[in-house]
Amino acid sequence: MRILKCSEVSELASQALDRKLGWRERFGLYMHLLLCKPCVQFRRQISFLRRAASTLPEDHSPRPDAKLAPSARDRIRTRLGSDPH
């Protein structure tokens, strides 16, 4: 079993967020992480990315470009009003 490269480890670290790694993969990953600080950081950072993204819906900070334009609002209002529901 050879030592994995950082390029392979970063791929595995990411895939671990989406599927179960096989035991060989896990072994290679953890052996590499014992020796490689950058990859440890990378793994932490993409975990943080997951945490941030999952919190995204709770963020209600205003984003001016993510509001319905008044013209769109009017158009939708008209359409809703005329719908024979």
Place this chain on the structure above:
Amino acid sequence: MPRVISGASVREITGPDPATWLDEHGDALYAFALLRVRDASLAEDLVQDSLLAGLRSLDRFRGESSERTWLIGILKHKIVDHLRGSGRTVNVEQDLAELEAEDAAYFDETGHWRGQIGEWADPERSLEREQFWQALHECIRRLPENLGTLFVLREVDGLDTGALMNALNISSENNVWVMLSRARQRLRRCLETSWFKL
């Protein structure tokens, strides 16, 4: 609760008041759609379609969730239907080839990291800062469209691999995983430079 006597039946009007939906939920629905489909007028159409669908199925709303959650649920389905039906098969092979050139810059020829992977100072704190969320949104927006949509569907909406393959017409699990990996690489790099300033 007001009661409306209509014909031979008495219908009790409970919580949902559709007249307020556009005002109360319009922007939230729009922002939700925009993050996933990017195109403004498409997002507007999806909001309209979702509100219409909500109006038509009002009798099926049992109040087990909030109005907004319910409407978002309708919107989620509309978005997936659009992604599936838009006729575009995610041409993953082509996408990956295009990404490879840029992504190869992350590693040197021996597969080691090119440049530093610095430590991010107190990332959890960032979640409390409004500007962080702007930065994250901007970084997501900068991803190639397919990667961005895939990332959001996975990380924000929690779709599993099978659901992702279905939503984006991706033919193999491995392609999903590789694309997510590319998205994460790029997002990480983007946040590192634009937010953590490393």
